[in-house]
Each structure stands twice: as structure tokens, then as C-alpha cells.
Amino acid sequence: MTERSTRPADDWWRSAVVYQVYPRSFADADGDGTGDVNGIRARLPYLAQLGIDAIWISPWYPSPLLDGGYDVSDYRDINPEFGTLADADALIAEAHALGIRILIDLVPNHCSWDHPAFKAALAAGKGSPERDLFWFRDGVDGQPPTNWPAAFGGGAWQQIEDGQWYLHMFDISQPDWNWDHPKVVEEFDAILRFWFDRGIDGFRIDVADSMAKDASLPDVPLKDGRPTHDKYVGNPFYDQPGVHTIHQRWRAIADEYAGTPQGPRVFVAEAWLSPAERLAQYVRSNELHSAFNFDVLRCAWDAKELRQVIDYTTESLWAVGAPATWVLSNHDTIRHRTRYGRALQDALAEAGDVPTDLTLGLRRARAAALLELALPGGAYIYQGDELGLPEVEDLPEEVLDDPTWERSGHTVRGRDGCRVPIPWSGSEPPYGFGDGTDQPWLPQPADWAPLTAAAQESDPASHLNLYRAALKIRRAEEALGEGRLTWDDDAPAGVLSFTRDPGFRCVVNLGSSPIELPAGEILLASEPLLEGELPVDATVWLKV
Incomplete structure (x- = not known):
């Protein structure tokens, strides 16, 4: 089993x-x-x-x-x-x-700058409990609190009218929640x-x-x-x-x-x-x-x-x-x-x-x-x-x-x-x-x-x-889904081949020429097979 x-x-x-x-x-x-x-x-x-x-x-x-x-x-x-x-x-x-x-x-x-909690934080001002839900900080010599970059480009801090900065690790419209709160x-x-x-x-x-x-x-x-x-x-x-x-x-x-x-x-x-x-x-x-x-x-x-x-x-x-x-x-x-x-x-x-x-x-x-x-x-x-x-x-x-x-x-x-x-x-x-x-x-x-x-x-x-x-076969085959795999030692160079118990083999030809198809009943192939050979850039599922 x-x-x-x-x-x-x-x-x-x-x-x-x-x-x-x-x-x-x-x-x-x-x-x-x-x-x-x-x-x-x-x-x-x-x-x-x-x-x-x-x-x-x-x-x-x-x-x-x-x-x-x-x-x-x-x-x-x-x-x-x-x-x-x-x-x-x-x-x-x-x-x-x-x-x-x-x-x-x-x-x-993060949330949107339209989130009610962030709007309340902007309105409440420096040192308020509302701002503690986010990362509001004072800058350093007119610069952002850190040099952190944002994932979407530019810096990760945005300055607001009262001089403080808020952290947004993604877009300016996405203030980061303070998970320490x-x-x-x-x-x-x-x-x-x-x-x-x-x-x-x-x-x-x-x-x-x-x-x-x-x-x-x-x-x-x-x-x-x-x-x-x-x-x-x-x-x-x-x-x-x-x-x-x-x-x-x-x-x-x-x-x-x-x-x-x-x-x-x-x-x-x-x-x-x-x-x-x-x-x-x-x-x-x-x-x-x-x-x-x-x-x-x-x-x-x-x-x-x-x-x-x-x-x-x-x-x-x-x-x-x-x-x-x-x-x-x-x-x-x-x-x-x-x-x-x-x-x-x-x-x-x-x-x-x-x-x-x-x-x-x-x-x-x-x-x-x-x-x-x-x-x-x-x-x-x-x-x-x-x-x-x-x-x-x-x-x-x-x-x-x-x-x-x-x-x-x-x-x-x-x-x-x-x-x-x-x-x-x-x-x-x-x-x-x-x-x-x-x-x-x-x-x-x-x-x-x-x-x-x-x-x-x-x-x-x-x-x-x-x-x-493929999904129909995956549901029917006991070997597929969770479990383990064993690599097949007889696979040529440039080929991925593994077996999953009971009785399933997957072969992927990433090489430069067709390969001889291993023994087994063909369940599904991504490309037509050529005289018993698996073409380049093709995968076959076998019952073995």
C-alpha cells in the first residue's frame, strides 16, 4: 500500500x-x-x-x-x-x-491605504494608538528611516504631510501591518x-x-x-x-x-x-x-x-x-x-x-x-x-x-x-x-x-x-498523488525517468534525440510516439 x-x-x-x-x-x-x-x-x-x-x-x-x-x-x-x-x-x-x-x-x-484602520492612523497623528497598528516612524536627517527597497521598485517608506514615514514593502498604496501589535x-x-x-x-x-x-x-x-x-x-x-x-x-x-x-x-x-x-x-x-x-x-x-x-x-x-x-x-x-x-x-x-x-x-x-x-x-x-x-x-x-x-x-x-x-x-x-x-x-x-x-x-x-x-488517470492511479519516487538507473543522459509504486513510470525526454520507449502499457503521452520511441521534449506515463 x-x-x-x-x-x-x-x-x-x-x-x-x-x-x-x-x-x-x-x-x-x-x-x-x-x-x-x-x-x-x-x-x-x-x-x-x-x-x-x-x-x-x-x-x-x-x-x-x-x-x-x-x-x-x-x-x-x-x-x-x-x-x-x-x-x-x-x-x-x-x-x-x-x-x-x-x-x-x-x-x-499589508492592506490598502483605503482600509479604515489606515485612514484613522493618518488622521490621528504622531504617537497615536492608531498609528501603532502600522509602521510609522520619523525619518533620519530628512531621509527615510531605513534604506529598505520596495518589491515593486523604489524605496519602502512614504513620507506624509506631518513628516512621518510609513512602511510599504510593496506598493505605496499598501501600508504594512505591525504584527508586533x-x-x-x-x-x-x-x-x-x-x-x-x-x-x-x-x-x-x-x-x-x-x-x-x-x-x-x-x-x-x-x-x-x-x-x-x-x-x-x-x-x-x-x-x-x-x-x-x-x-x-x-x-x-x-x-x-x-x-x-x-x-x-x-x-x-x-x-x-x-x-x-x-x-x-x-x-x-x-x-x-x-x-x-x-x-x-x-x-x-x-x-x-x-x-x-x-x-x-x-x-x-x-x-x-x-x-x-x-x-x-x-x-x-x-x-x-x-x-x-x-x-x-x-x-x-x-x-x-x-x-x-x-x-x-x-x-x-x-x-x-x-x-x-x-x-x-x-x-x-x-x-x-x-x-x-x-x-x-x-x-x-x-x-x-x-x-x-x-x-x-x-x-x-x-x-x-x-x-x-x-x-x-x-x-x-x-x-x-x-x-x-x-x-x-x-x-x-x-x-x-x-x-x-x-x-x-x-x-x-x-x-x-x-x-x-492526465487528471482522470491521476485520480485512478493509486501510485499518484502523495508518496515517493525512485529514479530509474537505466535512463539515458538528458532523460528524467522515475517509478512510483505500485506500477507507474514517468519518462521525460529533455535530450536532443528520440529514445527507445521502456517496457510498459502506455497510459498517456504528451506527443505522438514514433515507432516505439519517445520524441524530444515529450513525456510518457507507463503502467509497469
Whole structure:
């Protein structure tokens, strides 16, 4: 018997395939050009047919949307552009009826400058209890309190009219909460319970390594003449020991729900940390349940590098009893079809003039999908991954919405290219994204007609049907999901090949020529096989 087969049902998250919905860009039910909760509800049958276990919904809270909803002005409501709490309740109930669980985003490091608590802090003045909920400080000789950089460009401190500065580790519109203050701690306890009591199954924790700060406010070292944003050990605003106290408190709250019919609630951490031993500290048995593994996302399409990352990740997480959680794309990264269509050294380059072969990228994306879904643990699918969508790298400058564009002085285009609304049907924009012909909030390419869900529906070789077939097999095969893998010693150079008990083998050809197919019954292949050979940039699943 495998580990997976002996796990209780409450441990569903250890093997789950979770589909990320970016609500502005998924489906528009009211035809205003912005995706909404009722659009998600309308597409639940599509997601059920895809075969996923859960949905993670990026922030759906009231927000001025200056950072795509990660600037939250009210943690206990739904953005009116997206719907109402009643719509959210209906979505949760309808998803559960289909056997799909719901995770939502928690944004605990910062809020919006429109949040009532921050508005009160601005109005209250220096030394007030209201300002203690945030990081307000006096400057030093007319300069900011520290040299800390903001993630979206520029410095991390903003001066206000009375001369004080407030900390914003991301956009100027996102003041950081002071997690040393008990009222902040208690407020987020209440926010967790508010949503758990409404029936959500868990949270994805935004920048889960960032809430705690070194209150002595030391400067960071310089790198190439500028303050570094690297997450070195001892960084004063990332991976501080205090974050673990916060997570332990949250885990205790989630475990309070273990006796309910729905079962315990769960967390997945967004923490861009390397090496994997640092990430493993976040998923110890009394902390968060799982954490995204971003090292594979950042890894080149190279057999040696991928194997090293897979080994390092799985061994580090198994050491603390946690499963790995794999991801190829999300709302913050260049879509992997585009990444895989570039030369190795350019894979993570910003959108722009980097040469990209999207045909090659699609071929590799198909192979990578089968690799991801065969690895031990859970997996996340970003909306549109299953359609083979590429990054949109030529959005007009006037529509760019990501705060990185402004904070960088219009030198970094930001993340809008992976957030273009989903094409559902039809031959031209808006491709069924909403009712009628109104265009969505970001323009869709004119050549996306072959990529719509409807266009791929009847093609058994389509990217969509590859995902459907893979997820169907994953549910049926006892070997897949949580468990272990054994590397196959007979694999040629440039090939990843591993076996999972009982009786499953995955072979990925990242070499320069076709290879002879190992013995076994073919379950699924990302490309047509050529006279018993596995082509280059292809993956096959075998029953052995």
C-alpha cells in the first residue's frame, strides 16, 4: 500500500490538484468587462470536468485594485465589482456539491491605504494608538528611516504631510501591518474564523514569510550599489523568526475545525525561499500545511537541474513530514509556455524582445504538465495553463495596470501579460469571457481563437484534453498523488525517468534525440510516439 492510500480523507490537501482563479480575468457574468463570482459559479461544471480537487481564488475583497486586489480595504466582504457575500456563499455551496473545495487568499502583510484602520492612523497623528497598528516612524536627517527597497521598485517608506514615514514593502498604496501589535494579531484571528465559518476550506497566505519585521530597523546591504531585496538569512523584513509564531497560532485555529463534518481547514504558503530547508520550516506539523515550491518554476528546461530541484525539494519536505506542492505558473510569473519557448539563459527574462518559440514552448509545456502531475505531492494549475495560453507580451502601454510599471518608471512592464482574461469561445475577442461584445479590462490577442476552451473541446489531442486525461488517470492511479519516487538507473543522459509504486513510470525526454520507449502499457503521452520511441521534449506515463 502507498502512503496516499492509507491517509484519512481529512488529508486531501496532501495530494490535491488545485486550480487558481484570478477573479478579474476568469469569467464575467454581468458583462461589464471584469470577471466576477457569478462567472466562477457559471464555470464550475467546466472545472469539475477538468478534474481538479479545489479552487484557489485570488483576492476577492473590496479594494481600489491598485495591485490587483492585493490592496485590501475590507477583509470581510466581496468587492462589489465581483459580487456579494451572498454570491460567495452560493459559490462555496455549489462547489462543495460538486466535490470541489474552496481556498481564498489572505493578505496579512499589508492592506490598502483605503482600509479604515489606515485612514484613522493618518488622521490621528504622531504617537497615536492608531498609528501603532502600522509602521510609522520619523525619518533620519530628512531621509527615510531605513534604506529598505520596495518589491515593486523604489524605496519602502512614504513620507506624509506631518513628516512621518510609513512602511510599504510593496506598493505605496499598501501600508504594512505591525504584527508586533496584539490588535493586529487578534484582528486576523477573527478574519480567519469569519471565512472558516462561512465554509471555505482554507487560505493561500500571500507573502507568508514577510509579516514579522526586525523592530530595530537595520539597513540592508548594498548590491551593485543599491539596497538589496535578496532574502538572505537575517534579512530584517523577510523570513524573520516571528513569522513562525504567527503561523503556529493560525494552525491552532484551523485545527479547531477538525471535528466538523467539513473537516479541518488548511493553509498553503507563498514564500519564495531557497534553499528548500528554509521553506520546510513553514510546513512543520504545527505550522502551515503546505507551501508552493517555486524552484521548479524557476528551473530551466534541463534534466540535470530539474532532478536536483526535485530531489532537494522532496527530501527537505519529507524530513518535516510535509508533501511537496508543485507549480508551473501563477498570476505573478510569465506563463510557462512562453518561458519554455526561450533559450535557457532567457527563460525568466521580463516581457519584451527576448526571442520566443511558442510552438516549442507549447510542446514543452505539455511535457511539463505530465511531469508536474506525476511528482509526489500536490499540484497547482493557473487558469489558462490547461489551454496552453502564452504570456501576452505586447499589451499596449496605456492598458498596463500592474503597479510595477509605475514604480519602475515605466521600465518593467510587470505581470499583466499573464492576467489577460480567459478565452472561452468564439472567433474574436472577448471570446465568450462575458455576455455580448464588451471588451474585457485587459485586451485579448486577436489570434487566440484556436486556444478557446470551446475550440479545444472536440480535439482529443488538444492541450485541454491532455489535462483532462492526465487528471482522470491521476485520480485512478493509486501510485499518484502523495508518496515517493525512485529514479530509474537505466535512463539515458538528458532523460528524467522515475517509478512510483505500485506500477507507474514517468519518462521525460529533455535530450536532443528520440529514445527507445521502456517496457510498459502506455497510459498517456504528451506527443505522438514514433515507432516505439519517445520524441524530444515529450513525456510518457507507463503502467509497469
